[in-house]
Structures are given as structure tokens and as C-alpha cells.
Amino acid sequence: MRFLIVSLFIIANVSNNGKASLESFLPSNDSILLSDTTKSSNKSCNRPCKFNVKPRQCRYDFEIKPTFGEDDRPALTINGQTPGPPIHVCLHDIIVVKVKNKIPNQDITMHWHGIEQKGTPYMDGVPMVTQCPISYGSVYEYAFAASSPGTFFYHADSVLHHSDGVYGALIVDQPQPLEPHAALYDYDRSDEHTLIVGTRFPELLTARLEDPSYIPPDSIIINRNEDYSKIFVIPGYGYRLRLINAIALECPLVIQAYRHVATVIATDGKPVQPVTTAAVKIYPGERMDVVIRADQESGGYWIRVSGEGLCEGLNTYAMLLYSGFNYTSMLLDGPNTDTESKLEDKETITGQELQSARDVPSVNNVKSIYLKIDRPHLKVKDDDIDFRYLSDAVPKKPFFPAALSLRDDVVQINGKNFLYPNAPYLLKPREVRPETICVVGEEKNNKQPQCILVLNAKLNEAVELVLANEGHRSNETYTFHMHGYGMQVVKTWENPGNTPLSKEEFHKMERDGLITRNIKNPPVKDTVMVPNKGLTIVRFTPTVGGSWLLECRSCSFSLPVAIIINVPLSIPKLVIDSLPSCGSYRPADVLLN
Incomplete structure (x- = not known):
């Protein structure tokens, strides 16, 4: 009961500026309230x-x-x-869902696909990012508008x-x-x-x-x-x-x-x-x-x-x-x-x-970021990795192998796979080990093949993501889902020559005026396809704070392919203290992903 009260308290009081009430979710016409x-x-x-x-x-x-x-x-x-x-x-x-996990020896969380979670980013359902996993026999109560x-x-x-x-x-x-x-x-x-x-x-x-x-x-x-x-x-x-x-x-x-x-x-x-x-x-x-x-x-x-x-x-x-x-x-x-x-x-x-039903407002000073998506050739052994997980989720086994050691053709973003944090990134960022974090654009500063890949964004600052499926070692399309925000899909392009793409080639096409964008009425989506040997360009403006995942769910059964889009947000200590703690272990990637 205490948790529900706290959840409704936040729905009523927390937004990107910390001053909105429940009425901010309702239509502005007073006659219908x-x-x-x-x-x-x-x-x-x-x-x-x-x-x-x-x-x-x-x-x-x-x-x-x-x-x-x-x-x-x-x-x-x-x-x-x-x-x-x-x-x-x-x-x-207000949707309230009480989830009881009765899957023996496994953790679980629930994601509400497409729900923006305005004012309730900790209800998004991403393990070790927005919440602790729900362990076997435990109950977690979600509440959101x-x-x-x-x-x-x-x-x-x-x-x-x-x-x-x-x-x-x-x-x-x-x-x-x-x-x-x-x-x-x-x-x-x-x-x-x-x-x-x-x-x-x-x-x-x-x-x-x-x-x-x-x-x-x-x-x-x-x-x-x-x-x-x-x-x-x-x-x-x-x-x-x-x-x-x-x-x-x-x-x-x-x-x-x-x-x-x-x-x-x-x-x-x-x-x-x-x-x-x-x-x-x-x-x-x-x-x-x-x-x-x-x-x-x-x-x-x-x-x-x-x-x-x-x-x-x-x-x-x-x-x-x-x-x-x-x-x-x-x-x-x-x-x-x-x-x-x-x-x-x-x-x-x-x-x-498709085209959106309404024209979208024009945006100036868009920050453009290139994300390279590909399957590099990796040879990783457990002995090469210093972030092995000890997991209570696999009985009778003191060690679960790192997912990177199980295969060598994993999909990566900017040469990295996503690593689940040791503490919930949204709720307790100061407890996350800094050596496990790598910032988008500065990935070379972290030598590990897995890291918490983070894109830091500012409130109300327009961001453009160039999702480039370079296709050097694959002939696949990939589908990405954005948590928290809708994305304007301003361009989808596939190389007519069916040859791999590179960042240098993309910038050359940009200079030559070959990459045009629909900035008048692009469809607004939370899930987009990135074609083989091609790219999809999306734009969004962070209007609410939170730690939002951009993920390729279909890229891998076992190894996460994602980045965190981190937008500044201060969550009241009352809320953080009311949420379940994670316990003393961190599940392996294959259990979370």
C-alpha cells in the first residue's frame, strides 16, 4: 500500500520540471474535468x-x-x-499492475511498450536501469498514467x-x-x-x-x-x-x-x-x-x-x-x-x-550523433573479461559464463555491447561503478567489449540519431525500440548497390546533398527498422527526465544491444527508498536479456 501511495504521489507531482500535477495529464479544457x-x-x-x-x-x-x-x-x-x-x-x-514472479530461479521485469511514463520513469521496467529485477516469489507493483x-x-x-x-x-x-x-x-x-x-x-x-x-x-x-x-x-x-x-x-x-x-x-x-x-x-x-x-x-x-x-x-x-x-x-x-x-x-x-497527421514544428540546432551498428569479428574468452557475474539464479553453478564468450558474431553499437549496471542506473547512479560506463563518442576510453553505453542529453535539446546498419559482416535488418519518447523518422535509406556503409561515406553523401530529410511531417514512432547496408535517421527532443533505453531487442537472444539515453532528473528520496532493493548479486546478461 505504501508503494502505491508513493507511486501515485509521483504521478501527481513529478514531471520534467518537478512542478506538474495530475491535471497536467488531463485535457486543458476545464469543462471536461x-x-x-x-x-x-x-x-x-x-x-x-x-x-x-x-x-x-x-x-x-x-x-x-x-x-x-x-x-x-x-x-x-x-x-x-x-x-x-x-x-x-x-x-x-491510472494503471496499477501487481506482478508476481513464479518462474523458479529466474528474475523478471515488465516493460510497457510505447507508454511514455511521464513522471514515472522508474516504472519503465528495464532491469538494473529503472528498477531491480523481480526475483522468484517476489511481487512488484507498477503504477503509471x-x-x-x-x-x-x-x-x-x-x-x-x-x-x-x-x-x-x-x-x-x-x-x-x-x-x-x-x-x-x-x-x-x-x-x-x-x-x-x-x-x-x-x-x-x-x-x-x-x-x-x-x-x-x-x-x-x-x-x-x-x-x-x-x-x-x-x-x-x-x-x-x-x-x-x-x-x-x-x-x-x-x-x-x-x-x-x-x-x-x-x-x-x-x-x-x-x-x-x-x-x-x-x-x-x-x-x-x-x-x-x-x-x-x-x-x-x-x-x-x-x-x-x-x-x-x-x-x-x-x-x-x-x-x-x-x-x-x-x-x-x-x-x-x-x-x-x-x-x-x-x-x-x-x-x-507514412506521414504524420500533423506537420511537426521546425527545430534549430539539432545535435546529430552517428551510431555504428554491425557484427564485428570477436574472439573473447572468460579470462579476458573482468566483470564476471556470480548468480544465484543458476543453482549448483558458482559461475555463469559471460555471454560474449559464447559466440563471436554479436551485434554491437559503436563497437560495444551493453552491460547491465551493478546498481539501478536511474535510481542510484552514484553506486554504479564508473569504470563500467562508456560515453557515446568516447568509447575508445573504455577497453572492455561490454560497457554501460550512455548518451547524455539535455532537456529540450533536439537530438538526431543516425542509426547506421553498416553491414560489413551481415545481411540483416535490425529493429530498434525507444523507451520514453516518440521519434520522428526523418529518413530511411538503403544502399542501392548493396555494399557496406561507413561513417565517412555517410558524411560524404551528406556533403553532396544525397541525404534528404522529411522534417515537415515525418511519422512519429517508438519502434523503427534499420535496413541492411543502410540507415534510419530519427529525431527526438527530451521533454522529460529519465534513463531511457534505445535497444535492438531482436538483435540477440542473450547479449543486449542498447544504449542509455540519460536525461537529468532528480527523483525524491522517498520514492527511491520505497522501491525494492536489488539484493547482493547481479544476474548474468542472459538472464536479464
Whole structure:
């Protein structure tokens, strides 16, 4: 109870200037603040969002543990199910989630993907950065404001826990008149029309931490249906669908409704200028809202979800069913792939090709930073590394090998892999060992292959990141997720000659005027793809303090690829003292990542 009170205290009192109150999260029009006029006795947070109604406190209890499904396949579940229970709230509600870890001998944290955590950076869910991990048998209570509307999701911060089944949908609605594209559809049934897509593996990945060999997924699933998810529609009406790629691997998804076109209206929770397309491509962690109109002959139609990258060859389907249609024959016959249209690349829209619904304000004096992303050739032995972890998480083993010693083709940023701090970087920065920190641009001052890679930024100072996938030893795309902020995607470029890129070549192209930027109406996203032998340029302005991770979740099962974007913030001692301590050990990278 004390922790919840403290959490709500901070939500109400801490922001980037330390003076904001809960009202700073609410609309500025005083006429809609008033009192709760809801007459119904149903106090569920999953409700139509209205004006003149106070925000609610929405409480959820999550128990995470290993479970065997009906097919005897193991998974990590939330309250016995995967995906976990959907969180569906209204704008400005306070979300409170009590997480109990019942995974034997392993720690866990939960990340709320796309939630900006305004005023609550210590609720972001990054182990040893914003909080201590939740140890086996322990309970951690998250509390934060749903400060912006849109399609989000939650997942375990660990890629392995996430892949084993710890994820679920998180939808934040707002009153319909505030929706910028409400005129394009008739129904927004988020409970029925949210498709969250994940993968399944033949065994638990968290049960084989010491084996670095890659195990590919063997299937893609939509929601928690073993057969087919069903979307029921009425002829002649338009429906808003929310699409979530909840896969932690580098698995882009191409989604197409047979004989129907989709109008894209939002990406990563942010509205865009509507674009109609035959299919959409969604990268890991991305979300996309589309409108599909039931304008075909009454019947049943397949929605195909096709995997690419590490999910190449895997497909799954949902059913778009017009009211009154008997779909028994569809279930018996299954998808007819011979009749499905063949797509060309130009018919598929990605989130980074879109334009924001509103022009963004121009920014002067942008600080530009080049981040080199590549797979260098490494030969690292445990004896060469002086930051070995002693872990209570692996019983009967006094030592867990450093992840760098397990393979030699790891992805790195500016020649470094991320090292989890010895103390939570956000909460207790003075306790973090200074010799483990390396500042972006000064990496050569730290000789270790792993370090706490930190980019120091200032409040309200515009930053441009050139994410350069140089591609000297790989032919892969990488997907990056930004915690805390939305990013303006001003440029995505792939070398037409399919040759590796370098920092010198990039600056030459800049001087020659070959790298143009969309600074008028770039899409605002929290998850972006960086193409092979190419680059993605993003801009953001830190408006709230915190220690925010920019991470490539899909780059590695075991070794983190990330940087901390550190923006000055003073957190009251009352809050820090109320949060659980980390204990006397630090888990190995493979347990945290």
C-alpha cells in the first residue's frame, strides 16, 4: 500500500520540471474535468470513454509462471494464459499492475511498450536501469498514467521470457470525438478486433540458458487461438483493426485481408495521414491501426499473416466473417492459398513510409550523433573479461559464463555491447561503478567489449540519431525500440548497390546533398527498422527526465544491444527508498536479456 501511495504521489507531482500535477495529464479544457457522471454500476476500466468523467484507477494482478498447454507444450503464462490478459483503459486512467514472479530461479521485469511514463520513469521496467529485477516469489507493483491514446502492448523485458509467452495487448482509448480519423470507420471494437501476433517454440528458451545455439520458432499465433481468430463484420460498415507485432525476434509480418484493402490511420499509437494499401508490413514491436470496410460480397475471407526474416515460411490466418455467413466450410477446408493474390513490394506499406497527421514544428540546432551498428569479428574468452557475474539464479553453478564468450558474431553499437549496471542506473547512479560506463563518442576510453553505453542529453535539446546498419559482416535488418519518447523518422535509406556503409561515406553523401530529410511531417514512432547496408535517421527532443533505453531487442537472444539515453532528473528520496532493493548479486546478461 505504501508503494502505491508513493507511486501515485509521483504521478501527481513529478514531471520534467518537478512542478506538474495530475491535471497536467488531463485535457486543458476545464469543462471536461468536472466529476464522474457515470451512472452504471459497472466500474470496469474497459468502458466507452466519455467527457465529464474522472480517470479511474485500473488494477490488474499478474501471476507469471511456467504452464503446460493442452498440447503439452510448455510456455510462460500470465494468469495461466498467453498472450496475457488485455489491458484496456481510457486516456488519463491510472494503471496499477501487481506482478508476481513464479518462474523458479529466474528474475523478471515488465516493460510497457510505447507508454511514455511521464513522471514515472522508474516504472519503465528495464532491469538494473529503472528498477531491480523481480526475483522468484517476489511481487512488484507498477503504477503509471495512461497519458496518451493508442495501441500499445506489454511484455517481459527479457527477450527470452517475452518469446516464451509473457506479453499482452494494452489499449488506451479516448472519447470518440477526439479521434482524428473517426469519420473513416463505423466501429472500433478493440476487444474483438485487436490482433496481437506472437511466435511459439518447440521448447522453453529460458530452460536452456547455457546453450547459445539458435532455436527457430515453429509457428506464428494470433491472439491465443490455436485455430483461427475471427473478426465479425456487418456488410457496408467500416471497422478499425489494431495490429500488434509482439514477436521479439527479427520477424517482420506481412498482413493482408483477401479481396479487401486496408486504410492505415496510425502507427505506434500516433495518427498518420490515411493511406490505402493491399497489405501492411509490421516489424517486431510495431503496431499499426487500419480500417477495413466490409464492401465485398457477403461471405468469409481469410486474413493472412506471413512471416519474414527469421520467421520466413511461417504463416497463420484469421477469418473476416460477414454476419449471417456459415463459416463451417472455411474451417473444414482451411485457407486456399491458390486463390490468394500475390503481392508486390510496392503494394505493401510500412510504418516508416507514412506521414504524420500533423506537420511537426521546425527545430534549430539539432545535435546529430552517428551510431555504428554491425557484427564485428570477436574472439573473447572468460579470462579476458573482468566483470564476471556470480548468480544465484543458476543453482549448483558458482559461475555463469559471460555471454560474449559464447559466440563471436554479436551485434554491437559503436563497437560495444551493453552491460547491465551493478546498481539501478536511474535510481542510484552514484553506486554504479564508473569504470563500467562508456560515453557515446568516447568509447575508445573504455577497453572492455561490454560497457554501460550512455548518451547524455539535455532537456529540450533536439537530438538526431543516425542509426547506421553498416553491414560489413551481415545481411540483416535490425529493429530498434525507444523507451520514453516518440521519434520522428526523418529518413530511411538503403544502399542501392548493396555494399557496406561507413561513417565517412555517410558524411560524404551528406556533403553532396544525397541525404534528404522529411522534417515537415515525418511519422512519429517508438519502434523503427534499420535496413541492411543502410540507415534510419530519427529525431527526438527530451521533454522529460529519465534513463531511457534505445535497444535492438531482436538483435540477440542473450547479449543486449542498447544504449542509455540519460536525461537529468532528480527523483525524491522517498520514492527511491520505497522501491525494492536489488539484493547482493547481479544476474548474468542472459538472464536479464
